[in-house]
Amino acid sequence: MSSAKKLQKIEVTAAKPYPVFLGAPLEELGEYLHSQFKDLGHILIITNPVVAELYAERLQKGLLDYRVNFLFVPAGETEKSLERLSQLTTAALRCGSDRHTLVIALGGGVIGDLAGFFASAFMRGIPLIQVPTTLLAQVDSSIGGKVAVNHPAGKNILGAFYPPRAVWTDFTTLDSLPWGEVENGLAESIKHSLIADSGLFEFFETQAESIKQRDASIWREMVTRSVSVKVRIVSQDEREQGERALLNLGHSFGHALETKMNYRGVTHGQGVSIGLVAAAHLANAKGLMTEAEVDGIKRLLNIFGLPISISGQDPQGLLQLMKADKKNQGGRKILILPQGIGQTIISKECTDPEILDAWNQVVEGN
Ligand SMILES: NC(=O)c1ccc[n+]([C@@H]2O[C@H](COP(=O)([O-])OP(=O)(O)OC[C@H]3O[C@@H](n4cnc5c(N)ncnc54)[C@H](O)[C@@H]3O)[C@@H](O)[C@H]2O)c1
Known part of the structure; x- marks a missing residue:
């Protein structure tokens, strides 16, 4: 039995239902992906350097069977921009991403919104897993499928409803949160x-x-x-x-x-x-x-x-x-x-x- 079956979860019963796993160890996400995605070869982890330094190694432990690339985004609200989206696209193509790539958004709400919007638009939509690491992202932004980038005219002007395939919430990531x-x-x-x-x-x-x-x-x-x-x-x-x-x-x-x-x-x-x-x-x-x-x-x-x-x-x-x-x-x-x-x-x-x-x-x- 996959360990995900034993984890606590709450199901979002939207048009495309998805589970929010609670208390889900980062190391076990790989096992869950194995059980859910049969032809998955490539994973893009979009994160920021602070979060990566703290948690990338634990996440990677479960992903050894996959080709994994990291795309790093500096911290800050200003990174939720069209410019950054374009740079992510260039970097994703360079490392051979295609319609069978899966995106993991590892970070707070900025990463979740940006990586989510990228996933919604890249090749007209590739699967997304939200791995929220701030309290705000765990209780709020990772749930509900709203993804967006900002525009000089305002916050979240360009966005979509793009539900993740799962939200993978590891409470221990909050230990390091200022x-x-x-x-x-x-x-x-x-x-x-x-x-x-x-x-x-x-x-x-x-x-x-x-x-x-x-x-x-x-x-x-x-x-x-x-x-x-x-x-x-x-x-x-x-x-x-x-x-x-x-x-x-x-x-x-x-x-x-x-x-x-x-x-x-x-x-x-x-x-x-x-x-x-x-x-x-x-x-x-x-x-x-x-x-x-x-x-x-x-x-x-x-x-x-x-x-x-x-x-x-x-x-x-x-x-x-x-x-x-x-x-x-x-x-x-x-x-x-x-x-x-x-x-x-x-x-x-x-x-x-x-x-x-x-x-x-x-x-x-x-
Ligand atoms: N999509 C939605 O429904 C929704 C809802 C609410 C807010 N939002 C968006 O969320 C964003 C704000 O998100 P936020 O409050 O998570 O801020 P954030 O993503 O900017 O993260 C805050 C800071 O915490 C650091 N950090 C992240 N995880 C950490 C950890 N575990 N340990 C130590 N440091 C860590 C990051 O490096 C960053 O500097 C805004 O852009 C807002 O528009 C979206």
Whole structure:
């Protein structure tokens, strides 16, 4: 029996179903590929030098029967570009890649999005395995099939829905993740709890200290429960026609802030954190959430060192930036709002003064 059969997995039941393996050792991916791909000869591992230094050897151990090439991409969001895509294509052709090549995306969300988009376009699509190594990638970006590169006009402008054949999640890769990167994943994971799992929110509250101390079994549960939320939502609405939009909770506010600050001085996780607080205040103003619940969210984010306010910003300018949000419909702002803890709604009813009030609650010195 292949060892993959013994691994914990959650199935994404989209048009093309695929498993998300949890606690899957890097060394055992090769065995799984043997069981799934009969005529596979060549593997391209797209990764970055930091991740490769830490984990390439372990992954390679299981791939000895295959011809393997590594393509390295420097770290950073700016690498999600058309230029890098073109360079990857040239390098892939040079090492004899063809329609029977399989891509392994080994890294965080940048590698997952870039390698995924490459896999979707190379020879009109070659198989992709996501091997996420950041918390954000494990709980969020590796699941759901969204792949993309950026364009000077904006983030993720060129992209596709291209589901991987499997997501292979080895929790031990998180051991080396710097805390700043952990925060980005925590913000998304707390977001998942607010959207659809009040039990996970309580878990964050009761296990906060163990999470901060990186207790392995607690992290395992945190990732698994968070993955369950994401899998459930993308399985119901793979192409974001409805329910999947709920995953944008906190992001309309967060993106406006990141854009205003030119992606400097605020990380994505920090932007989401402040965005969650702003959305909670707005929900409170609309009677969807109690003040005690808003305080509970702020307290939780605070415990993990995530910000709940920002100074030196102009709320009016931030409101204006939200007008450009691609989720808006015909001039109406579409906002995702929490309804208590563990439920979320899509609201088309938020007025500019209400949104401005929410910004005022999170911008210090106003
Ligand atoms: N496709 C989606 O659905 C989706 C969802 C959310 C975010 N995203 C995208 O994800 C990207 C952000 O991803 P991210 O937060 O993973 O950042 P990232 O991919 O930039 O990785 C962050 C840093 O962590 C390092 N790193 C990765 N794994 C490591 C490990 N195990 N140990 C030590 N260092 C490690 C990397 O070298 C990198 O410098 C953004 O481009 C965003 O648009 C996509």
